[in-house]
Amino acid sequence: MRILALDTATPACSAALLCDGAIISREIETERGHAEQILALVDAVLIEAGIELRAVDALAFGRGPGAFTGVRLAASVAQGLAFGAELPVVPVSDLAAVAQRAFELNDGLRHVLVCNDARMQEVYWGCFDRGANGLAVLNGAEHVSGPAAVALPVTWGGGVGGAGRGFRVYPELSRGLPLSAVFDALLPRALEIARLAWSEALRGRTCAAELAIPVYLRDDVTRTSRN
Numbered sequence: 001m002r003i004l005a006l007d008t009a010t011p012a013c014s015a016a017l018l019c020d021g022a023i024i025s026r027e028i029e030t031e032r033g034h035a036e037q038i039l040a041l042v043d044a045v046l047i048e049a050g051i052e053l054r055a056v057d058a059l060a061f062g063r064g065p066g067a068f069t070g071v072r073l074a075a076s077v078a079q080g081l082a083f084g085a086e087l088p089v090v091p092v093s094d095l096a097a098v099a100q101r102a103f104e105l106n107d108g109l110r111h112v113l114v115c116n117d118a119r120m121q122e123v124y125w126g127c128f129d130r131g132a133n134g135l136a137v138l139n140g141a142e143h144v145s146g147p148a149a150v151a152l153p154v155t156w157g158g159g160v161g162g163a164g165r166g167f168r169v170y171p172e173l174s175r176g177l178p179l180s181a182v183f184d185a186l187l188p189r190a191l192e193i194a195r196l197a198w199s200e201a202l203r204g205r206t207c208a209a210e211l212a213i214p215v216y217l218r219d220d221v222t223r224t225s226r227n
Helices: 034-049 068-085 094-105 172-176 190-202
Strands: 002-007 012-019 022-029 058-062 089-092 111-117 123-130 136-145 160-163 181-183
Touching (some): 002 034, 002 190, 012 034, 022 034, 058 068, 089 094, 094 136, 094 190
Parallel strands (some): 002 058, 058 089, 160 181
Antiparallel strands (some): 002 012, 012 022, 111 123
16 A cells, blocks of 8 residues: 655645655745645655555545634645545654654553644644554644643553643643653654555555545634734
8 A cells, every 4th residue: 555645734844755664754844835845845855766656545635623824725735635646645644643652762662742832822632542553642632722731541551752832832741741751853754654544454444535634733823913
């Protein structure tokens, strides 16, 4: 199976191709210019793999939460590519992608709290368990709130880590929660999105291009902000 993934929800702009366990990826970090970069990154991974877009089995994208324009861009690019090549789509949580990075960095973690900076004195956050297959599984729901409202599931014991740049912006999160490790530099990447999408695609959990919609979490996404 071949999964092509892309993400533009945060300053990390990336594309990756997962092909029978082997992965090719490209990424850059920039505050703007994602629209000019993402298609070039997609082309680069396809060219290195020596395949055309139509040879891909499914297309995955980071569906948010994240910056409004970035999440919307990822969804629109995914829709356009999927329509043109008649591909099924797998939307993947950007919070789950960060959790997956943390699990792969630390084998001892059983649970990960992801906090990404949502601007406006808020964080996007979610709690993830390490699944039986090593993949991040959401525990509960994803949220957007002030840092003070972030909480761990009462059922969690040891092996709890934190991940995401929300911890860098709001260091009080690390001080107020029982975390054994914190990875405050992590952003979501297409590489982990592809790995998470692989499992979904194998189970037939894909959607048509027109149903590949972003998840903002905020109801008032059009408010003026630093996003």
